[in-house]
Amino acid sequence: MGVMLMGLAVVATSGMxxxxxxxxxxxxxxxxxxxxxxxxxxxxxxxxxxxxxCLPVTGDFISLDGINNGNTDQITTRTGLTRxxxxxxxxxxxxxxxxTASGGVFSVSSSEGFSPGMRAYIRHPDGxxxxxxxxxxxxxxxxxxxxxxxxxxxxxxxVYAIDERRxxxxxxxxxxxxxxxLVLQVGNQSxxxxxxxxxxxxxxYQLRRNCPPCDVVDLPANNAxxxxxxxxxVNVTARSELPDATGSYLRxxxxxxxxxxxxxxx
Amino acid sequence: MSMTRRNSPPLNERGxxxxxxxxxxxLLMSLAIALALAVRSDQQMRGAFGSxxxxxxxxxxxxxxxxGEYRNIFLEYNVPSGNDFNxxxxxxxxxxxxxxxxxxxxxxxxxVIPSGELFSGLNAIQYRYIVNSTATNASGDxxxxxxxxxxxxxxxxxQFVAFYKNDLEILPGPNMTLNGRVHTNGKLYLSSSGNxxxxxxxxxxxxxxxxxxxxxxxxRGRKDTTVCDGTVTIDMLEDKVAPFGDLDPKTLPxxxxxxxxxxxxxxxxxxxxxxxxxxxxxIPEPDIILPPTSVSNGGTANxxxxxxxxxxxxxxxxxxxxxxxGGGPAGLMLIDVVTAAGVQDxxxxxxxxxxxxxxxWNEGELASKGPSRMRGTMPIxxxxxxxAASNCGPGVYSGACTHINRTNYTPNLPDRTGxxxxxxxxxxxxxxxxPGFLGGAAVATFDGDYRRGGFYNHREKKxxxxxxxNIRDLILWNKENxxxxxxxxxxxxxxLVIFATVAGPNSNSTNNNYGVRIFGSNDIPLxxxxxxxxxxxxxxxxxxxxxxxxxxxxRGTVNGxxxxxxxxxxxxxxxxMSSNYWRSGAAGCTDQRCRDGQSSLDLTGGRRTGANTWIxxxxxxxxxxxxxxxxxxxxxxxxxxxxxxxxxxxxxxxSFVSLGDTKHVNGAWCGTGGSNSSxxxxxxxPTRAWNFDPAFNNAANLPPLTPRFVYVQQVLxxxxxx
Numbered sequence: 001m002g003v004m005l006m007g008l009a010v011v012a013t014s015g016m017x018x019x020x021x022x023x024x025x026x027x028x029x030x031x032x033x034x035x036x037x038x039x040x041x042x043x044x045x046x047x048x049x050x051x052x053x054c055l056p057v058t059g060d061f062i063s064l065d066g067i068n069n070g071n072t073d074q075i076t077t078r079t080g081l082t083r084x085x086x087x088x089x090x091x092x093x094x095x096x097x098x099x100t101a102s103g104g105v106f107s108v109s110s111s112e113g114f115s116p117g118m119r120a121y122i123r124h125p126d127g128x129x130x131x132x133x134x135x136x137x138x139x140x141x142x143x144x145x146x147x148x149x150x151x152x153x154x155x156x157x158x159v160y161a162i163d164e165r166r167x168x169x170x171x172x173x174x175x176x177x178x179x180x181x182l183v184l185q186v187g188n189q190s191x192x193x194x195x196x197x198x199x200x201x202x203x204x205y206q207l208r209r210n211c212p213p214c215d216v217v218d219l220p221a222n223n224a225x226x227x228x229x230x231x232x233x234v235n236v237t238a239r240s241e242l243p244d245a246t247g248s249y250l251r252x253x254x255x256x257x258x259x260x261x262x263x264x265x266x
Numbered sequence: 267m268s269m270t271r272r273n274s275p276p277l278n279e280r281g282x283x284x285x286x287x288x289x290x291x292x293l294l295m296s297l298a299i300a301l302a303l304a305v306r307s308d309q310q311m312r313g314a315f316g317s318x319x320x321x322x323x324x325x326x327x328x329x330x331x332x333x334g335e336y337r338n339i340f341l342e343y344n345v346p347s348g349n350d351f352n353x354x355x356x357x358x359x360x361x362x363x364x365x366x367x368x369x370x371x372x373x374x375x376x377x378v379i380p381s382g383e384l385f386s387g388l389n390a391i392q393y394r395y396i397v398n399s400t401a402t403n404a405s406g407d408x409x410x411x412x413x414x415x416x417x418x419x420x421x422x423x424x425q426f427v428a429f430y431k432n433d434l435e436i437l438p439g440p441n442m443t444l445n446g447r448v449h450t451n452g453k454l455y456l457s458s459s460g461n462x463x464x465x466x467x468x469x470x471x472x473x474x475x476x477x478x479x480x481x482x483x484x485x486r487g488r489k490d491t492t493v494c495d496g497t498v499t500i501d502m503l504e505d506k507v508a509p510f511g512d513l514d515p516k517t518l519p520x521x522x523x524x525x526x527x528x529x530x531x532x533x534x535x536x537x538x539x540x541x542x543x544x545x546x547x548x549i550p551e552p553d554i555i556l557p558p559t560s561v562s563n564g565g566t567a568n569x570x571x572x573x574x575x576x577x578x579x580x581x582x583x584x585x586x587x588x589x590x591x592g593g594g595p596a597g598l599m600l601i602d603v604v605t606a607a608g609v610q611d612x613x614x615x616x617x618x619x620x621x622x623x624x625x626x627w628n629e630g631e632l633a634s635k636g637p638s639r640m641r642g643t644m645p646i647x648x649x650x651x652x653x654a655a656s657n658c659g660p661g662v663y664s665g666a667c668t669h670i671n672r673t674n675y676t677p678n679l680p681d682r683t684g685x686x687x688x689x690x691x692x693x694x695x696x697x698x699x700x701p702g703f704l705g706g707a708a709v710a711t712f713d714g715d716y717r718r719g720g721f722y723n724h725r726e727k728k729x730x731x732x733x734x735x736n737i738r739d740l741i742l743w744n745k746e747n748x749x750x751x752x753x754x755x756x757x758x759x760x761x762l763v764i765f766a767t768v769a770g771p772n773s774n775s776t777n778n779n780y781g782v783r784i785f786g787s788n789d790i791p792l793x794x795x796x797x798x799x800x801x802x803x804x805x806x807x808x809x810x811x812x813x814x815x816x817x818x819x820x821r822g823t824v825n826g827x828x829x830x831x832x833x834x835x836x837x838x839x840x841x842x843m844s845s846n847y848w849r850s851g852a853a854g855c856t857d858q859r860c861r862d863g864q865s866s867l868d869l870t871g872g873r874r875t876g877a878n879t880w881i882x883x884x885x886x887x888x889x890x891x892x893x894x895x896x897x898x899x900x901x902x903x904x905x906x907x908x909x910x911x912x913x914x915x916x917x918x919x920x921s922f923v924s925l926g927d928t929k930h931v932n933g934a935w936c937g938t939g940g941s942n943s944s945x946x947x948x949x950x951x952p953t954r955a956w957n958f959d960p961a962f963n964n965a966a967n968l969p970p971l972t973p974r975f976v977y978v979q980q981v982l983x984x985x986x987x988x
Contacts, residue, residue: 006286024300031308038315041702046985053982054415056382058538059476059503060732080982086396087370087415088981092380095964123382125467125474126513127503127537154474156387158380158870209531261983 022245036237037254040182040195047077047165048258054080054088055160059127061226064260067168068219071200071237074168077260079163080197081118089161091115092143099153104135105144108159111137119187122149123158131162163187167194171200176242199251200237205229206257232258277461313981317642320959321361321401321409322985325398328356328399329412336367336397337978340418341548345393358401361409365399374902376965379419384544385977387475389965390419412965422965422972423549424834424884427958428901429566429975431549431926432891434480435489435900437496438463442902446921446958447477451546453523454480454516455489458496467513472960476513476539478499484533484542486518487525490897494520503537513539548976552888552925555810555836557767561606563809564773564930569606572808572836575971576765577752578740579604580618582648583732584780594625594714595677596755599648600732601716603751612930617750622646626713628739635746639889640786641776645736645743647716648742649862650675651729651779661727663866664942712831719760724948725906725933728779732814733768736786736806740764745791755793759802761832761970762792768811776880777932781812782837785848788818790825796830801966804832812931813837813887817845821880831881832961834920834969839928842905842916846877868941869910869950876952882959884921884969888928890935899935902954911952919959923973 022170052063054247055078062104067074081089091114092100097107114120114137136144143159166185171178172193182198185191207215208228220226234256239249291791331353339346346367353366373393378388383675395418423429427446428436433448436442437457448454456463467473478484480501487494494988501513516536518528533540554570561581567684572580581604588600601622603614622644630637638645652658656674721730741762745754756762767773784807784841792803807813815835822830847864869941887903891900904922935948961967 006283009290010284013293017293020301031311035311050984053984056380057384058541059382060537082415082982085368086398086413086982086984087394090380092378110375123380124505125381125387125503125506127382127539128505129382148461154445154469156378156381156474158382158386160380160382189438208532209529223537224380224531227537228531251636 010022025244034197034238034252034254035165036195036197037236037252040198040201040235041115041195041236041254042066042102043184043257044075044234044236045256046240047079047259048162049261050079051077052079053261054082054090054128055121055162055205056123056158059123060129062121062129063111064179064226064232066203068203070110072169073201073203074166074205075201075232076164076166078164081113081163083113087113090138091159093153093155093157093159095155096183097155098148099157101149101151105138105142107141108143109141111140114143114161119162121160121162122147122153123160124153125156128193129158134161166191167201169198179241180239182236193263195217195238197238197241199239200235200253202235204233204235206231230258232260234258272793286427317403318409320402321358322412324358324361324363324401325399325410325412326985327358328365328401328776329397331356332365332367332397333414333416333980334398337394337416340393340976340978343548343976345418345766346395360404362402362867364398364402365396365397368396368398370394370396372789374420379421381475383981384479384541384979385421385477385595388421388425388447389963389968390421390977391974392420394975410985413982413984415981416978416980419709419977421977422962422968422974423513423886423923424962424968424972425920426923427956428904428922429549430889430924432889432924433489434924435892435898436489436902437897437900438461438902438954440953442956444956445473447475447479449477449479451481451549451965452480453476453485453489453793455485455492456500457487457497457525457710460496462497462499467501468957468960469511470598470681471957471962473667473958475503477541478539479541479544481544481546482542483527484540484561485525486520486528488897489525490892490894492525493969494525496525500536501539501583502535502541513900516577518943544912547978550925550975552929554925554973555808555838555886557765557769557810558608561604562767562773563769564769564775570810572763572806572971573765574606576606576760576763576808577758578762579606579680580615580646580733580735580762580764580766582766582768582770584731584768590714591619591716592712592714594712594716597609597677598715599650601646617747618646618768621740621747621764621881622713622716623748624743626985627743627746628712629710631710636739637743638736638786640736640739642682642711643786644717645739647734649721649730649732649734650717650719650781651731651823652719652760658729660729663722663729666798667866673718679715679719680715713794718862720866722865723779723864723908723933724946725908725935726777726779726931728934730779730781730812731768731770732781732783733766734783734785735764735766735807737764737784737805738789739789740789755803757803758973760901760968761806763806763808763970765807773811773930775930778811778930781814781815781841782807782809782916785816786817788821788825789823790831790833791822791828792831795822795828796832796961796967802829802831804967804969806834806836808969810834810838810929812839812841812928814841815829815883816843816847817880818880820882822882824880830882832967832969834886834972835883838885838930840885840889842879842881842904842907844876844909844911844916846875846879846914846915847909865908868943869939869947870941871944874909876907876914878913878915878917880917880953882919884923884959884962885973886923886925886973888926890927890932891923893919897935903935904949907949907951910950912950914952915955916952918954918956919964921948921958925973959982 065076091108099106118134133146135146180199182195183191184194208230211214237253398413428448429452433452437460441461443464498518499515507514514780557573558569559565583600584601590596627636627639744751771895772778820833923988
């Protein structure tokens with residue numbers, strides 16, 4: 001009788017243990033998925049909030065860019081690089097000078113803060129610009145560019161040191177099979193895995209248009225729409241690394257609205 | 267016995283239940299511990315996440331508070347010093363937020379604001395500051411930090427083609443093109459009465475960009491009435507349409523026929539060349555042109571910068587008789603030179619009187635000196651108002667009014683030499699005005715009567731009391747006669763600053779009849795000049811009363827002049843009279859109604875006919891505000907006209923700056939055309955060939971004491987979670 005009772009108790013307790021263990025595993029996956037989603041969103045938020053710092057506020061809009069592709073969107077943020085004391089690294093073509101398209105070295109008001117290897121953006125007073133790489137800083141008032149430009153740039157053209165970050169999803173394969181991940185690409189460097197298990201990245205843009213409630217678009221259609229982006233709506237879904245006993249993954253979705261603080265001057 | 271023994275539990279089964287219970291308990295315990303750890307771990311993660319977020323926002327609040335406090339320092343035209351750089355704290359919930367201002371090395375810098383930023387391309391004196399803010403929790407841990415860089419720029423105002431403190435309206439009748447930047451701290455109204463207003467770049471003239479900005483909204487249409495018409499075209503910051511090298515224009519349409527506020531989302535199509543609601547930027551107050559109260563009851567205890575920094579201060583004192591000039595009549599109005607403290611400078615006053623009496627220099631009889639371009643005309647004189655015997659008064663300029671009869675003045679004005687009849691009696695103009703004027707005879711000496719008479723201002727409905735100064739002759743005579751007034755090459759504050767005022771009983775009146783008029787200054791005879799020297803000297807002429815400029819001013823090398831100089835003209839309001847004003851009109855000028863006397867005639871009839879005129883100088887003056895049903899004339903009427911300019915052109919190159927309403931004249935703009943009996947009888951408009959002076963893009967070419975506005979901009983926001 002005692003053995004029977006004990007057996008029953010063991011069976012019941014074992015069941016509870018197994019159930020508890022499953023719950024713990026589920027909890028663990030939940031935490032993992034939630035944390036993955038949070039981490040991904042945190043980083044995107046952070047970069048979006050900083051997007052546009054030290055960059056031009058008129059002309060071609062370069063602070064944000066994106067691709068709309070259902071639940072696998074892509075977003076690019078650009079910020080100006082700063083010196084150690086946080087001041088922006090930027091300068092202008094001085095009065096009377098011109099940046100020739102083919103030339104290497106050109107004059108600027110100040111080359112302080114620029115260094116070889118930096119990505120830079122030169123902006124014409126007409127609002128259009130292009131990127132180039134700094135290969136040398138010959139003097140306190142000169143920069144040397146690696147690539148030829150498409151045209152000449154007159155006095156007052158702006159020169160900005162640029163940091164570019166692009167977030168997008170991709171899959172990679174390991175011994176468990178295909179795993180989705182969020183990757184981060186900085187400038188022209190190789191993309192690096194940023195958060196594993198992110199399978200959906202859906203981004204929308206709230207514009208300062210027809211407010212309230214304000215238009216929301218999947219992707220601004222042109223520069224004019226980009227420059228009235230009031231808020232970026234980020235929706236990220238993360239899944240657990242492993243499926244449960246039924247083969248289903250546990251998923252967590254985090255949604256947040258981000259106001260890019262640097263898009264327009266204050 | 268054995269049965270009994272068999273019925274007893276075997277010895278080796280004893281304690282199994284206990285063991286089972288212990289095992290189960292252990293399993294349950296481990297489960298509970300694991301669950302507790304998991305929950306605790308999750309809670310900790312959630313808590314840490316929540317704390318960091320809360321801490322971050324607390325730090326951000328400190329940043330915002332700090333930036334607001336520091337911003338106020340700059341907006342009051344100060345820079346931080348001493349305690350301003352000490353850390354400051356505030357409490358947010360149970361967190362302590364510490365924020366601190368730090369200054370970047372190398373402040374300030376003279377820079378050209380890079381393309382792409384607000385006010386790009388402008389010269390600025392820029393300061394850079396960093397604000398850091400951290401949030402510390404109750405345990406003393408720093409949870410989050412944020413930082414921001416902000417720029418403080420002092421930007422010279424004369425780099426705009428138009429810069430207004432109050433609402434700015436640009437509603438030209440004829441086609442009008444503006445090249446350069448336009449800004450108002452108020453609302454901007456853009457329209458055109460059936461024609462086209464164009465705001466565009468002009469690369470050939472060095473104007474590469476366009477910026478139209480408003481502290482408040484941008485409206486398409488009129489302010490005084492809800493009407494939208496004509497065509498308004500403003501260049502976008504885009505060059506994708508041939509011809510290249512020229513910004514692409516885009517029309518700002520009316521929606522129907524009523525005035526409308528253009529939303530920012532629509533303005534975004536211009537990619538930054540039109541910006542609304544940028545907030546109120548700090549600009550100088552109109553009192554920067556006030557003299558001290560010891561000089562004028564229109565002054566202030568804390569005189570403005572133009573008085574303080576002036577190289578020469580000339581004051582006319584209505585009601586105060588000065589000593590007779592040479593052999594001239596006694597009892598004329600005192601005109602003297604005073605110090606910054608408002609006390610007569612005896613030495614310079616004597617020099618001024620010598621200048622006023624130097625007929626030989628004026629006629630060019632002295633080798634290597636002079637001559638005046640207004641030979642025979644006294645270089646400083648005043649325009650008197652008719653006395654009581656003339657039967658002229660405010661609003662009265664015809665009928666019984668005989669204001670231009672020389673005998674109506676006390677003492678009488680002298681005869682006009684060589685003329686008879688009515689002409690001889692035109693005493694107000696008795697001085698021969700030089701060979702170029704009415705064929706008057708040249709004079710080697712003056713009669714000492716430094717009066718004229720009879721300028722009637724139809725807009726103000728008043729006879730005006732004007733202090734007239736030939737700026738060119740003043741500068742040239744000073745140079746050739748030992749520099750008694752100032753060093754000819756003085757470049758403090760960027761060059762020469764000459765302040766002139768009328769300090770009479772009505773100086774403080776909101777509607778007086780005082781003014782300063784500058785003339786005879788086709789060129790400014792200073793060394794070098796724009797395009798000649800790297801940092802030309804330049805001249806600024808300022809008054810706290812109405813300012814009038816007559817004829818070509820600082821035109822440059824044309825007509826034998828020297829290169830144009832950085833120049834500005836500053837007054838309570840700015841009035842422009844054509845180069846024909848003192849010359850023979852189309853209908854001749856053979857009677858007493860010549861020159862200032864023409865102002866009492868109908869606008870029609872040909873004796874108030876203007877002529878093409880060239881002015882190269884920045885203007886800083888007051889502009890009255892429009893109200894519903896009362897249009898102020900718009901930017902196109904910033905300079906006040908007093909002639910029939912039909913078919914003639916005012917060629918203006920400079921900058922129109924208004925720091926607010928006028929203080930001493932309040933005559934309403936009432937339109938154009940008409941006659942004494944009907945219409946306004948004030949003016950007919952010129953063809954407005956008006957442009958920003960691209961030379962002002964170079965800080966070295968800005969006029970002396972160019973006023974600045976303060977511009978504070980956050981350019982960077984950073985965050986740092988711990």
